[in-house]
Amino acid sequence: xxxxSPSPYESLETSFGYLHTLFALRQMLHFDFAAHMPPGAMQxxxxxxxxxxxxxxxxxxxxxxxxxxxxxxxxILADAWQQENLRQMKRLYDHHAAVPRDxxxxxxxxxxxxxxxxxxxxxxxxxxxxxxxxxxVLDLYREIGALKAKRLGLPTPYSALIAGYADGLTEEDIDAxxxxxxxxxxTLRDQALARQNPDEPEHPTYATPERAAMLxxxxxxxxxxxxxxxxxxxxxxxxxxxxxxxxxxxxxxIRCPETNPDLEDVLTDTLYQGASALxxxxxxxxxxDQPAGQVQDVLLVNAVSLLFETIIGRSLAFFxxxxxxxxxxxxxxxxxxxxxxxRPSATRNGADEIHKIFHDLVRFRIERDLFSGxxxxxxxxxxxxxxxxxxxxxxxxxxxxxxxxxxxxxxGRYGFIGTSPVSQxxxxxxxxxxxxxxxxxxxxxxRGEFSAIGAWLKDKLFRHARSRSWQELGVxxxxxxxxxxxxxxAHVRRRYCEGIY
Numbered sequence: 083x084x085x086x087s088p089s090p091y092e093s094l095e096t097s098f099g100y101l102h103t104l105f106a107l108r109q110m111l112h113f114d115f116a117a118h119m120p121p122g123a124m125q126x127x128x129x130x131x132x133x134x135x136x137x138x139x140x141x142x143x144x145x146x147x148x149x150x151x152x153x154x155x156x157x158i159l160a161d162a163w164q165q166e167n168l169r170q171m172k173r174l175y176d177h178h179a180a181v182p183r184d185x186x187x188x189x190x191x192x193x194x195x196x197x198x199x200x201x202x203x204x205x206x207x208x209x210x211x212x213x214x215x216x217x218x219v220l221d222l223y224r225e226i227g228a229l230k231a232k233r234l235g236l237p238t239p240y241s242a243l244i245a246g247y248a249d250g251l252t253e254e255d256i257d258a259x260x261x262x263x264x265x266x267x268x269t270l271r272d273q274a275l276a277r278q279n280p281d282e283p284e285h286p287t288y289a290t291p292e293r294a295a296m297l298x299x300x301x302x303x304x305x306x307x308x309x310x311x312x313x314x315x316x317x318x319x320x321x322x323x324x325x326x327x328x329x330x331x332x333x334x335x336i337r338c339p340e341t342n343p344d345l346e347d348v349l350t351d352t353l354y355q356g357a358s359a360l361x362x363x364x365x366x367x368x369x370x371d372q373p374a375g376q377v378q379d380v381l382l383v384n385a386v387s388l389l390f391e392t393i394i395g396r397s398l399a400f401f402x403x404x405x406x407x408x409x410x411x412x413x414x415x416x417x418x419x420x421x422x423x424x425r426p427s428a429t430r431n432g433a434d435e436i437h438k439i440f441h442d443l444v445r446f447r448i449e450r451d452l453f454s455g456x457x458x459x460x461x462x463x464x465x466x467x468x469x470x471x472x473x474x475x476x477x478x479x480x481x482x483x484x485x486x487x488x489x490x491x492x493x494g495r496y497g498f499i500g501t502s503p504v505s506q507x508x509x510x511x512x513x514x515x516x517x518x519x520x521x522x523x524x525x526x527x528x529r530g531e532f533s534a535i536g537a538w539l540k541d542k543l544f545r546h547a548r549s550r551s552w553q554e555l556g557v558x559x560x561x562x563x564x565x566x567x568x569x570x571x572a573h574v575r576r577r578y579c580e581g582i583y
Contacts, residue, residue: 090153091168095372097147098171102371104138106328113326113333116319128194135190142178151175163374166549170373177246180233181226188222189494196493203492207482209463216491217459220452223496227453240453243497248381248504250553253450255565256500260443263503263567264473267574271436274424274578282419286346288412293343299404300336300352307390308536309334309356310363316352323351325358329370332359346421349404354391360536361386364544375547381501382552385508386539392435392506393513393573394535396421399527422577428476428483436574439503440473446500448485453496508558510570515542515557 088096111131119127151172159165181189196219203212227239236242241252291299301316314332318339327333336351337344361377369375377383394400401414401421427433430441448465451457457465466484471477478484485491490498516538517523526534542557552558576582 089157090150091157091159091164094147094150094154094168094171097141097144097150098174098373099371101138101141101174102328102373104134104141106331108134108138109326109328110331112324113317113335116321116324116335117317117333119320131194132190136187139178139183139186142175143183147175148179163369163549167369167372167374170376170548173249174373176233177230180230182229185222185226185229189226192219192222192492192494196489200486200489200492203486204482207480207486209481209485212481212486212492213459219491219494220459220496223494224453227496238453240450240497243453244500245497247498248379248501248552250551251381251501251504253500256446256504257450259504259507259565259567260446263439263507263571264443266567266571267436267439268473270571270574270579271424274436277579277581278424279419282423283416284420284423286412286420287416290343291345293338293340296338296343296345296348299345300338300348303349303352303532304334304356306530307353307356307360307532308540309360313363314359323355325355325362327359327362329362329365329367332362334359349395350391353395354387357387357390358383360539361544364536364540365547366545369547369549374549377544378548378552380498381505382508382543382555384502384505385512386543388505388509389512390535393509394527394532396577397524397527399524402528403530419581424578426474426476428470428474428478429487431487433474435506436578437474439506441470442499442502444469444473445488449496449499504565507565507567507570510567510573511558512539512543513573514569 108131111127111134115127115131151168154168159168178186199212199215203215206212223243224239227242230242230245231237231239234242234245236245236252238253241254244251244253244256297316297318301311304316305311309332313330314327314334317333317335319335319337323337324335325333326335334352334355336355337347358377361383365375365377396418398414398418401417405412405414405417422434424434424436425432426437430438433441444466447469448457448462452459452462462485463481467478470484478487490496516535519538520526520534523535526532543555546555
């Protein structure tokens with residue numbers, strides 16, 4: 083019998099399976115950059131990434147894909163996964179095809195070179211000196227945002243960039259969330275500050291364990307949450323922490339330098355990055371090389387990471403577990419109070435869970451107004467300092483503590499920051515759902531029994547991958563009602579104002 087030609091949908095699966103392989107190669111190059119690359123290899127490494135990104139763009143915007151999508155819409159796809167995979171393939175295609183090759187090239191150049199530009203700006207602390215580069219980045223992403231908004235049918239260029247991190251979320255949604263959330267958080271913040279004992283130690287009182295013991299603790303926690311070391315591994319990063327890889331090969335990178343390693347950095351990175359890697363490992367094998375089989379948007383991946391790192395990993399129950407082997411005798415209650423101390427700070431990295439949201443609001447409002455034209459780049463430091471002081475009570479002492487504190491504007495990561503508080507809200511909703519199903523959860527955590535949490539997440543979340551949108555995942559609540567912050571506010575009240583978990 084003659085061979086049957088593949089259907090349009092089958093041809094698309096083949097094309098996007100090839101793209102998945104290219105994405106996997108890019109992930110491994112990013113891993114090598116963070117973990118193994120010798121200093122002298124920088125230029126060769128960046129060139130390799132640039133060449134690979136060129137192939138990704140060519141594959142994702144191939145003219146034949148448009149014809150295949152047209153023909154595939156006429157097919158009857160009985161399988162719900164295939165239907166959603168077709169939608170996800172089209173989404174990926176549209177995000178790439180909206181951007182002309184020259185703009186895509188500039189976008190990649192910024193992603194590759196921003197570290198150097200950011201380091202220079204941090205060192206000088208001079209906003210005026212950084213302005214020409216920042217203006218180039220902003221102008222580029224305004225143009226990219228406008229093109230994507232037109233193609234995707236979104237209301238504004240800024241909403242189009244937000245969609246890259248949280249499909250279906252708009253700047254209006256985030257504005258409304260902040261309007262509801264911030265006044266209540268300010269009240270809770272004031273209650274927490276009034277409740278704290280100012281004489282409590284702010285720094286660890288335990289003897290620092292050996293580095294090898296820290297790495298053993300990291301592996302132990304990864305194993306306990308369900309990380310599969312047959313398909314993944316733990317590494318020490320030469321730069322920042324990250325999780326990268328694909329279903330068959332997942333890498334967790336943490337901070338644990340040879341000199342002066344910090345146990346609490348190790349635990350934080352292990353939980354945050356380990357949770358992200360656990361999500362990658364938990365998607366269904368059948369769909370692992372297709373768009374519908376990938377993890378959800380950054381919004382939800384971060385929510386899972388915050389569930390482990392912030393809600394579970396800073397609970398009194400967790401410190402009862404780690405205090406015995408790892409904290410040299412410091413009481414769990416002491417670690418809990420220290421790690422959950424409310425500290426108004428000029429920088430987001432130095433902020434507690436409550437103040438992080440205030441910092442996010444400052445940056446979100448400034449980004450929104452930069453894209454609408456209501457704010458000029460030259461006026462950002464003054465606006466930043468005033469809003470930061472109004473919300474946190476602390477005025478940045480320099481641009482390095484203000485708008486240059488974070489590299490995102492140097493890399494073009496516009497649109498992400500507004501999704502961060504949404505991730506915190508979703509993390510609290512996940513925790514509430516798990517606790518409802520497992521009333522003895524806190525006792526399990528105190529014993530170091532985390533595998534049931536990983537299994538719950540795999541069943542309720544990971545196994546669905548992108549076969550449905552994050553708004554349609556029943557475990558989070560219906561539609562945009564999941565942006566209800568009730569569970570998050572209850573978490574903040576218990577932890578910071580009542581101190582009961």
